[in-house]
Amino acid sequence: MPNGHAAAHHEALQHHFDSLQQQKDASTFGMWVFLVTEVLFFGGLFMAYILYRTWYPDVWLAASHHLDVTLGAFNTAVLILSSLTMALAVHAAQTGNKNGTALFLVLTMVLGVVFLGVKVVEYSDKFTHHLVPGPTFQFDAPYQRTAQIFFSIYFAMTGMHALHMVIGEGIMLYLLVGALKGRFSAAYYTPVEIGGLYWHFVDIIWIFLFPLLYLVGHH
Amino acid sequence: MSDHVASRGLYVAIFLALMVLTAMTVAVTYIDMGNANLFVAMGIAVTKATLVVLFFMHVFWSDRLIKVTVVTSLVFLVILFAFTLNDYLGRGALGVAGR
Numbered sequence: 001m002p003n004g005h006a007a008a009h010h011e012a013l014q015h016h017f018d019s020l021q022q023q024k025d026a027s028t029f030g031m032w033v034f035l036v037t038e039v040l041f042f043g044g045l046f047m048a049y050i051l052y053r054t055w056y057p058d059v060w061l062a063a064s065h066h067l068d069v070t071l072g073a074f075n076t077a078v079l080i081l082s083s084l085t086m087a088l089a090v091h092a093a094q095t096g097n098k099n100g101t102a103l104f105l106v107l108t109m110v111l112g113v114v115f116l117g118v119k120v121v122e123y124s125d126k127f128t129h130h131l132v133p134g135p136t137f138q139f140d141a142p143y144q145r146t147a148q149i150f151f152s153i154y155f156a157m158t159g160m161h162a163l164h165m166v167i168g169e170g171i172m173l174y175l176l177v178g179a180l181k182g183r184f185s186a187a188y189y190t191p192v193e194i195g196g197l198y199w200h201f202v203d204i205i206w207i208f209l210f211p212l213l214y215l216v217g218h219h
Numbered sequence: 220m221s222d223h224v225a226s227r228g229l230y231v232a233i234f235l236a237l238m239v240l241t242a243m244t245v246a247v248t249y250i251d252m253g254n255a256n257l258f259v260a261m262g263i264a265v266t267k268a269t270l271v272v273l274f275f276m277h278v279f280w281s282d283r284l285i286k287v288t289v290v291t292s293l294v295f296l297v298i299l300f301a302f303t304l305n306d307y308l309g310r311g312a313l314g315v316a317g318r
Contacts, residue, residue, distance in 0.1 A: 024222070025282065032285055036292040043296045047303055054308070069245065076241050084234040087275045094224045193277075200275045204268045211244050211260040218251045 012188040024190045031194040035201050042205055045157050049212060052149050059143050063150035064216035066131055068122060072214035075118050076206065082111035083203045090196045093179070093189035101192065102179040108199065109172045112165055119162050126151070154213055161209060164202045171195045223280035233274045240267050 010020055017023035053060045085107040092100030130138035132155070133148040175195050178184060184192055244263045248256065273279040278289055 021222075028281075029284060029288065032288045036288060036295070039292040040295055040299065043299050047299055050300065050304070051307055054304075069248075073241065073245050077238060080234060080237045080241065083237075083271060083275050084230055087230045087233075088227060091224065091227055091230065094222070197276055200271050203275075204271050207267045207271070208264050210241075211264055215244065215248045215260055218248050218256055 010187060012183075012190075020188060024193070027190045027194055028197075031197050035197065038201060042157075042160070045153070045160065046208070046212075049153050049157065052153060053216075056146055056149060059146045059150055061217045062143050063139070063147045063154075064213065066129070067154070067214045068125070069214050071118055071122055072210050075115050076210045078111050078115050078118070079203045079206050082108050082115070083200050085111060086196045086199045089175075090189070090192050093184050093192040094186060096186035098179060098182060098184070101184060101189075102176060105172055105176045105179060105192075109169055109176070112169050112172070116162060116165055116169075119158065123155075126155075157209055157213070161202065161205050164205070168199050168202055171198060223277065225274065225277075225280070229274065233270050236270060237267055 013020050013023060017026065085104045089101055089104035089108060092098075092104055126132055130136050131151055133152045137148050137151075138144070139147040172195070175192055178191060240263050244260055247259050247263075250256075252259065272289060278285060
């Protein structure tokens with residue numbers, strides 16, 4: 001900024017920052033630090049996955065074949081497409097295209113709902129086939145007990161991922177309201193940018209969950 | 220700087236690359252490569268994640284501070300995996316009490 005005082009008049013600039021650029025850099029860095037803690041949060045779940053798969057490779061092979069690869073691949077494509085619409089929403093915000101920002105945020109939300117809808121179908125299928133760990137669990141011998149470990153990890157990992165998706169939908173709704181109220185412009189679009197970072201992070205988690213849960217061994 | 224505006228064409232190209240890699244990761248499960256199946260699948264997943272981080276998440280154009288932060292998360296992830304596996308997988312090799 002050539003003149004710090006001129007920038008200070010932007011309504012989105014908070015008094016403890018010198019410029020919008022400094023405010024944006026601080027917000028982006030803060031979001032990335034949060035995402036580092038998220039990497040380690042999911043890292044604990046991946047660690048459990050690695051250990052149990054190392055101890056029970058046969059169980060993993062047998063149990064993974066009860067997941068629907070077609071639905072898993074479809075959901076992967078849906079999430080990747082939602083990451084594209086999210087990136088385009090940020091692009092629209094960067095270029096001051098307010099209608100484009102709102103449109104791409106809506107598309108991102110719709111794709112997120114499609115993902116969660118497919119997840120509901122998959123989860124209810126697990127309940128009908130007695131594949132939910134607990135007293136009603138049924139699985140072919142000799143894995144009738146140990147297969148519960150795979151499905152516990154399946155539900156823990158995909159469940160935490162789905163919870164992040166639900167929170168992401170809330171963030172998208174907040175951004176959509178802001179976009180419709182004309183709160184974002186080419187000079188100030190930080191919330192869209194860091195909301196996008198969160199959405200892409202959740203996409204990355206699924207990029208690893210899909211092959212690790214649905215594509216064990218060969219078919 | 221992170222306020223670099225990438226072209227929409229680049230985003231679409233990254234999207235297409237991610238879709239091709241997804242098709243590849245499903246296709247290779249029909250080829251029996253033994254333990255190599257897992258490593259091929261993880262190689263593809265890491266490639267996809269790298270594309271998302273660099274371009275959709277703008278790290279390619281970001282300040283060095285952001286780049287260091289991203290790499291830091293991976294360093295701590297490797298510490299978590301390596302030290303835990305060293306313990307669990309190494310216990311049987313040593314005749315120590317309490318294993």
